[in-house]
Amino acid sequence: MHSLPRPLRSYIRDEKLLPIADKVARGERLSFEDGLLLYGTRDLNGVGAMAHHVRLSRHGLKTYFVASRRLSYTNICYTHCQFCAFQAKPGDPRAYVLSAEDIIKDLEKPESAGVRELHMVAGHYPKLKIEYFEDLFRKVKARFPDLHLKVFTMVEMDYYARVSGISMDEFLDRCVAAGLESCPGGGAEIFDEGIREEICIGKKDANVWLKNAELCHSKGVPTNCTMLYGHIEEPRHKVDHLLRLRDLQDRSLKNGKTAFLAYIPLAYQNENNELSRTHVIHETSGGGDLREIAVARLLLDNVPHIKAYWVMISPGMAQVGLSYGADDLDGTIIEEEIAHDAGAQTPQGLTKAELAHLIRAAGFEPLERDNLYRTYEEEMPVGM
Numbered sequence: 001m002h003s004l005p006r007p008l009r010s011y012i013r014d015e016k017l018l019p020i021a022d023k024v025a026r027g028e029r030l031s032f033e034d035g036l037l038l039y040g041t042r043d044l045n046g047v048g049a050m051a052h053h054v055r056l057s058r059h060g061l062k063t064y065f066v067a068s069r070r071l072s073y074t075n076i077c078y079t080h081c082q083f084c085a086f087q088a089k090p091g092d093p094r095a096y097v098l099s100a101e102d103i104i105k106d107l108e109k110p111e112s113a114g115v116r117e118l119h120m121v122a123g124h125y126p127k128l129k130i131e132y133f134e135d136l137f138r139k140v141k142a143r144f145p146d147l148h149l150k151v152f153t154m155v156e157m158d159y160y161a162r163v164s165g166i167s168m169d170e171f172l173d174r175c176v177a178a179g180l181e182s183c184p185g186g187g188a189e190i191f192d193e194g195i196r197e198e199i200c201i202g203k204k205d206a207n208v209w210l211k212n213a214e215l216c217h218s219k220g221v222p223t224n225c226t227m228l229y230g231h232i233e234e235p236r237h238k239v240d241h242l243l244r245l246r247d248l249q250d251r252s253l254k255n256g257k258t259a260f261l262a263y264i265p266l267a268y269q270n271e272n273n274e275l276s277r278t279h280v281i282h283e284t285s286g287g288g289d290l291r292e293i294a295v296a297r298l299l300l301d302n303v304p305h306i307k308a309y310w311v312m313i314s315p316g317m318a319q320v321g322l323s324y325g326a327d328d329l330d331g332t333i334i335e336e337e338i339a340h341d342a343g344a345q346t347p348q349g350l351t352k353a354e355l356a357h358l359i360r361a362a363g364f365e366p367l368e369r370d371n372l373y374r375t376y377e378e379e380m381p382v383g384m
């Protein structure tokens with residue numbers, strides 16, 4: 001069992017954090033007020049030490065990643081999110097819709113070799129109905145039976161059930177029967193209603209996201225969860241968001257079928273979107289990114305994995321995040337579009353060897369995983 005070399009209290013410089021450190025050392029749940037203190041303190045290293053303590057006790061030095069391919073089946077979107085640079089309206093020269101055959105062709109390209117997970121989220125386009133998704137999932141699974149299909153934000157799923165004229169229950173059951181296996185955690189943004197009015201007017205209702213995530217879990221479909229930070233939100237909105245996720249996770253774990261696998265803090269990217277033109281943005285920083293990872297590890301005591309999403313915060317910052325509570329670098333992420341359209345300067349993908357190198361160089365043990373965190377230790381690349 002790995003642990004910090006000194007007692008947890010000895011890492012704390014801000015005395016106000018000491019009662020939280022004691023709770024963390026005892027494994028007690030933190031409160032809303034504790035969350036505000038974690039966001040408000042200047043003692044970022046103290047917050048990081050507490051998160052690292054929890055990370056070490058849960059995962060030791062193990063650090064996960066997945067060989068993953070990103071595809072968005074369409075960028076046409078009738079929902080308007082002010083933070084989004086990916087959306088296109090019909091007629092826009094950038095607009096596209098991919099067929100099942102297009103997607104299979106992409107997956108057959110050499111750069112997709114060895115990919116274990118297809119991660120798809122896309123725009124909200126009313127011409128695509130349940131039959132499109134059934135056809136897509138069946139054809140992809142027929143060609144690549146071992147490829148894990150991770151598709152739809154909770155809001156996206158709700159949209160396509162509505163335009164298909166069927167219930168969410170039926171939509172989900174039919175997608176699962178066709179090959180859907182899990183869902184990524186996007187679309188949550190920030191649950192606070194006032195902030196949603198400003199940043200994603202088209203997806204106002206946070207309860208849709210929460211209700212559908214719970215429905216997925218009750219049907220045995222695991223999902224991830226996220227939060228978009230670094231725009232106009234304040235700490236109280238973030239603590240509220242994280243605690244709503246924790247409450248839902250408590251219910252899902254009690255239900256016993258499945259639950260959130262991982263939480264991913266998503267840093268807002270401010271290029272090419274309306275939000276950064278119309279609002280004063282509290283841009284994120286390296287310290288801010290690390291704090292999001294650490295606070296999530298401390299507040300989300302029932303979510304097993306916390307990711308440092310290198311696409312949005314840079315590979316170097318993600319490496320540091322491994323000492324601030326993260327145990328997962330997400331993955332190779334071949335051809336990410338959504339964050340890059342909004343200005344992310346990171347590479348379009350990393351190889352497995354590059355990820356393994358980043359993890360080892362930060363002092364941790366790389367483990368390639370599948371979507372359900374089963375590992376492939378024997379195939380681990382030995383480095384660069």
Ligand code: SF4
Pocket residue numbers: 077078079080081084085086087122123124
């Ligand atoms: S974030 Fe998704 S739902 Fe919102 S505008 Fe962009 S593509 Fe559409």
